[in-house]
Each structure stands twice: as C-alpha cells, then as structure tokens.
C-alpha cells in the first residue's frame with residue numbers, strides 16, 4: 467500500500483471541482499483496505515472512501531485526512547445453465563458499474579439492464595441505492611461485504627440489514643462512515659425479460675412488434691441517457707456533473723395538496739406517473755423548471771445542463787463554491803415559488 471500526499475481530487479470526480487486530499491491511497495485488495503484504515507485510525511485522520519467520484523462535490527479546501535480509493539476488482543459468478551435460474555454475481559467494489567451491467571447482459575442475466583450507463587463504481591451503488599428507469603440496485607442485491615470500522619472486522623450484510631429506501635441505505639444514513647464496501651453480491655435471473663416499465667421505453671420501442679432483448683434494452687437506456695446528458699460522453703460539456711443534483715421530494719398529503727393548489731392557481735398541473743404517485747413523490751425537475759431555472763441556465767462558471775434540468779454542471783473552471791452558490795440559488799427559488807426545500811443528492815466532501 468502506498469500513501470501519497472496532497473493528491474488533487476477534482477480530476478477523480480465527474481463534476482471536476484474541489485481541492486486536494488492531504489493523504490491518498492488506491493487499494494486493490496481487502497488487506498490493503500484494512501491496513502489503510504489502521505493508518506488513519508492510529509493518526510486520528512478523518513477518512514473518506516472514494517469510488518468513481520460521480521456523486522460528489524469536493525470542497526475547494528479539499529479533504530484534511532485520508533482518502534481511500536477503492537479499486538478492488540473481479541467479477542465471479544455462481545451459476546447453473548438452466549434458463550430462468552438465479553445467477554449470483556460477486557463483484558469487487560472497484561469494478562466500473564457499467565462494465566458489470568454489460569457483462570450481466572452479455573450473460574443474458576436480467577435485473578440491472580435499466581441501470582446501464584450510470585457512472586461510478588459497483589461499491590458506490592448500495593450507498594444511495596442507485597436507481598433509474600424503474601430499477602434500483604436493491605432489487606437485485608443479495609448482500610454486501612464490507613469492512614466494519616466500528617468492530618474492526620469484515621462482515622457480510624444481507625440485504626435486509628442494508629436498510630434500502632429511495633436513494634438511501636444505512637450507508638448514507640444511520641451508519642454513515644461505518645462501513646467500507648469491499649464486494650457486492652447480486653442475484654440476477656438468467657433468461658429473464660427486461661424491465662420496460664417506463665414511458666421513455668414505450669416511446670423508444672413503439673415501432674417494434676417483438677419484445678426487445680436485454681441487450682437492446684441496455685442500448686435504449688444508454689441512448690436515452692445520452693440524449694439527457696446522463697451518460698459520460700467525452701466532449702459533452704453537459705456531463706461535467708454529479709448526475710441529478712436534487713432528489714425528487716417526497717411530500718405528505720398536506721404538502722402535496724398545498725403544491726397542487728399553488729400549481730392550479732398558476733394554471734399548471736403537477737406531472738404524475740406511477741413511480742411518483744406511490745409515495746406522493748414530486749418531480750424535482752418540474753419544480754426547478756417552474757421556478758425560473760431552465761435548462762442551460764448559467765451563473766458564472768456553474769450552470770444547468772442544456773439537456774437536463776436537474777444536472778448542475780461545471781461550465782469550465784468552476785470551483786466548488788460556484789456549484790454550491792447555484793445550488794443555494796435554486797433551493798431558494800424553489801422554496802419561494804413552491805414552499806418545498808429540495809434536498810441535494812450528491813455527497814458534500816470536506817464542507
């Protein structure tokens with residue numbers, strides 16, 4: 467294990483803002499992770515675990531302690547050849563998420579195809595229970611193998627212990643900072659049909675007479691994501707982001723009624739579709755766009771993507787403070803217009 471000093475973090479994130487890590491180590495093996503955690507503990511250094519850096523805003527002052535970049539690789543499967551049978555994938559936390567999805571699809575295994583094209587590492591996905599187009603990783607996660615920093619031992623957390631909810635798990639709520647995820651175990655279904663719940667898919671496949679395959683569904687997802695700047699494409703300035711910057715607000719009946727009345731008084735209707743209806747979830751993109759922040763909005767070097775109202779982007783040379791300034795401005799505008807406080811989705815590091 468090599469510990470480096472003063473390593474710039476911005477290039478290791480998709481938003482590309484922020485300062486340096488005082489100490490930094492890239493770790494490929496479980497024993498190295500333990501060793502690095504011990505290094506931090508004995509020196510009383512604050513620890514931050516970095517995956518693919520796709521859900522982060524790093525402060526301009528950087529991180530004063532040790533950043534551990536988890537680079538544990540390897541995808542293994544336990545399988546039988548019969549169709550419709552579960553296949554267990556054990557995937558290293560450092561594996562690129564989309565590489566794993568690609569491999570699952572090549573092996574004709576269903577369950578993660580709608581999550582194609584999401585940036586970041588496999589180890590990052592349980593943290594906020596990554597989801598898109600009607601699937602969430604918690605649908606297929608069997609267990610998570612992690613280093614428990616509190617007990618100083620490696621544990622395997624079965625899915626129910628992970629406390630998965632919408633964009634949440636124990637890893638980003640009650641037990642934040644306790645676990646370093648080492649591997650994630652998924653249960654996929656060989657020969658399973660792709661999940662095509664979303665209207666975007668129905669539109670995409672409207673002309674087709676036969677149901678699309680997993681591979682075609684994966685391509686459709688990547689294509690739809692590309693059109694929204696939600697796929698990392700070199701040269702596309704709209705993807706210098708951390709993905710969606712705000713969560714869809716989940717409102718109480720009373721809050722929802724208030725919002726609907728405000729909308730009605732302006733001759734507007736709150737968009738509604740099944741995924742939102744279930745919990746009185748409201749489209750954050752809709753409220754942002756109806757609070758005076760349209761796609762392409764710019765505030766100095768920070769801005770909103772031209773393709774997606776929820777993606778705050780680095781327009782070139784932005785600092786973390788520029789991104790945070792724009793976030794504050796949007797939160798304030800939305801609160802004024804709709805009485806809703808939007809909750810940011812990315813993790814703020816070193817603030």
Ligand SMILES: Cc1cc2nc3c(=O)[nH]c(=O)nc-3n(C[C@H](O)[C@H](O)[C@H](O)COP(=O)(O)OP(=O)(O)OC[C@H]3O[C@@H](n4cnc5c(N)ncnc54)[C@H](O)[C@@H]3O)c2cc1C
Pocket residue numbers: 480514515516517518519520521522536559584585586587588589590591593594595596597598637645646647648695696697698705707708709710813
């Ligand atoms: C263009 C774009 C599109 C996106 N689209 C989506 C989307 O559709 N749906 C969605 O849910 N998200 C989306 N995201 C957000 C992001 O890709 C996911 O949250 C991703 O899973 C983050 O993984 P990461 O490895 O990059 O984590 P990082 O950004 O490096 O870290 C995020 C958090 O996870 C923790 N973490 C990371 N790895 C580990 C580990 N091994 N052990 C313990 N903690 C860890 C970090 O400490 C931090 O708290 C998008 C982002 C971008 C830039």
